Amino acid sequence: MAKNLPLQEITAVQSVILEDDKDLLLILDQTLLPNEKKYLELRKAEDVWDAIYHLKVRGAPAIGIAAAYGIYIEAKKSGTEEYEEFCKDFKKIKNYLASSRPTAVNLFWALDRMEQVIFKHKESSIELIIKALKQEADNIKQEDEKVCESIGEYVLTLLKPEWGLLTHCNAGTIATARYGTALAPIYIGNSRGYNFKVYADETRPLLQGARLTAWELQEAGIDVTLICDNMASIVMKEGKIQAVLVGCDRVAANGDAANKIGTSGVAILAKHYNIPFYVCAPTSTIDMNTKNGDDIKIEQRAGEEITEKWYEKPMAPKSVKVYNPCFDVTDNKLITAIITEKGILYPPFDKSLTELYSNK
Incomplete structure (x- = not known):
């Protein structure tokens, strides 16, 4: 393309x-x-x-x-x-x-x-x-x-041409007004010849990575490879990933970040392989009234999304119990930086977030 x-x-x-x-x-x-x-x-x-x-x-x-x-x-x-x-x-x-x-x-x-x-x-x-x-x-x-454009420009300063980037869920144009959050630097960089190689987790159980991220990146002419969620470790181990970019739905005052289920696991893997893990967060997603991730209400969704939604026939035993949280919370200790439209925030996040809001 x-x-x-x-x-x-x-x-x-x-x-x-x-x-x-x-x-x-x-x-x-x-x-x-x-x-x-x-x-x-x-x-x-x-x-x-x-x-x-x-x-x-x-x-x-x-x-x-x-x-x-x-x-x-x-x-x-x-x-x-x-x-x-x-x-x-x-x-x-x-x-x-x-x-x-x-x-x-x-x-x-x-x-x-x-x-x-x-x-x-x-x-x-x-x-x-x-x-x-x-x-x-x-x-x-x-x-x-x-x-979103501003976030993309800030994140781009942290990346280098030809890098391999991993993303989870969908934080692109269709999730925002334009550009996306985690995908914004990819789009901006691609328009300037950075030629990133993107690995998109499929993102169970709703497959936003497979259905949405892979689709919109391919439509935009980005070099994208779809992987299953449990393949993130091997592509990191093989040296294919130089940075992880994710969006988020809520950032607590201490920097804990809620995002699509599976994000926390990706952050743990990135920490193990010494790969920077960047959370792209508009200030509208930062909730200073939420002390930490334990205070974020996690949406629970129907078990059918896992057992039968994407299949012609059910792929699990009938009436089996299903636990289907829609989000998880990534501990602030696993996050390299939180990038907002106001700039790049580094740990300790309770301090940098407080300074961000005291300067608004």
Whole structure:
């Protein structure tokens, strides 16, 4: 496939698109990839909730963007001119959307930002409040694009051309507004001739690495090799990997980072083989109110995702007990650096994170 494509061409796919004149939100259905590229029309809060819960839209930033636009679309339907009644209805929808996924902090962050718009415009008409909500949702999406590009530039300073990079889950363009987080430096570097060789874990049980990361990297002309999760150790031992890049859904105040299940194991392997392990984290994923990883709520999902979801016939004994946590937490001691849009943070993370927020 073509190499050194223009950056905008590499990252052209959008996962969340507002069609304001039609009162609907288009989202790329990530459950159908890589076999079918289809956009779903979301017209009400129930549609948005379903899309987030069932991973039709996924990736912490993309979830936040979808929630922001989703609650705006619902606000447009309000038939009241009374501020208190409008607030009551808004709060109900906000809480409903917030119940869709418990781990990714961007969901709550985006919904809180939308709610603050209402409080700031208390003296305005409902019509003006709705316009302000649209602007805030646009801001969230536009800011995320800039954030991801900035993260990519910072991470790129840590990498060298021709390096082999391992990534887990999907932290790319379709998980964000554009560029991705962990994949941003790969896209930016590729456009400048770095020619990275990427190894993508399949990422069980939902196969985001196989279905999504491998798909979007291949579409962009990146040299990508798909491996099973239990092959990470051997490619590291063989010297194929010079750095590990992962995204995250929540970073605690001490630097513990929650990401797709299996990330912690990759970090342990990287530590053993003395390979740098980089967490790419927009500041919107950093939760200074969460003391450490033990305080992060880990989403539990249906066992069918493991036993039968990807098979023509069930591949496990009927009624077998299944433990299916969607995320794990990587201990801060395993993380070489946390890269945000504000810069590169190094251990001790409780200190560097505190300094980051004291300088904001």
